[in-house]
Amino acid sequence: MRSATRGPVRRVGRLIDRWLIVLDVDPSTRRGYETKIRKHIRPSLGDVPLTRPDVETLDSFYAERRRCREHCDGRPLVQHRAKGTHLCDEHQAEPCTPPDPDKCRACRRACKLHVCKGLADSTVRQIHWIVSGALDHALVGKWISVNRPSTPTSHRCRSHPRLSPSRAAC
Ligand SMILES: [Zn+2]
Numbered sequence: 747m748r749s750a751t752r753g754p755v756r757r758v759g760r761l762i763d764r765w766l767i768v769l770d771v772d773p774s775t776r777r778g779y780e781t782k783i784r785k786h787i788r789p790s791l792g793d794v795p796l797t798r799p800d801v802e803t804l805d806s807f808y809a810e811r812r813r814c815r816e817h818c819d820g821r822p823l824v825q826h827r828a829k830g831t832h833l834c835d836e837h838q839a840e841p842c843t844p845p846d847p848d849k850c851r852a853c854r855r856a857c858k859l860h861v862c863k864g865l866a867d868s869t870v871r872q873i874h875w876i877v878s879g880a881l882d883h884a885l886v887g888k889w890i891s892v893n894r895p896s897t898p899t900s901h902r903c904r905s906h907p908r909l910s911p912s913r914a915a916c
């Protein structure tokens with residue numbers, strides 16, 4: 747694996763790869779981190795240049811995690827129960843009115859409109875911890891300098907909690 751351990755660290759995704767190498771936690775904690783990184787961090791921060799995860803980027807990142815755990819774009823969206831071809835409503839011709847999921851199997855199985863649900867506070871806190879940990883690692887590796895706006899916000903949070911999503915996450 748030449749790519750993860752060598753070469754310049756220019757983007758947050760690469761930084762996280764490097765941080766995972768030195769991270770010293772038990773295997774189950776690591777698995778939890780890796781899942782959160784894959785699902786919630788990489789898709790939006792992975793390609794952010796390392797000089798630029800500033801406070802605004804991070805704040806909107808956390809606000810987004812709190813809005814919808816599926817990272818939908820806010821438009822109506824059907825959450826399908828299966829990936830392949832399927833009938834979204836098995837009693838399309840004669841649907842129950844109103845739907846009765848307790849008694850009707852077809853109602854239970856019908857694909858539903860997606861309702862946004864934000865990540866739990868504890869999950870956002872862990873994500874915050876991961877991102878801060880990786881950014882601290884960037885300081886250690888001297889891939890970013892202390893004076894850059896990309897300084898982790900974690901040490902500034904305690905004095906004014908709940909001002910913004912990322913601070914509230916501390
Ligand atoms: Zn469907």
Ligand SMILES: [Zn+2]
Pocket residue numbers: 837841842845846850851852853854
């Ligand atoms: Zn039904």
Ligand SMILES: [Zn+2]
Pocket residue numbers: 813814815816817818819820860861862863
């Ligand atoms: Zn959503």
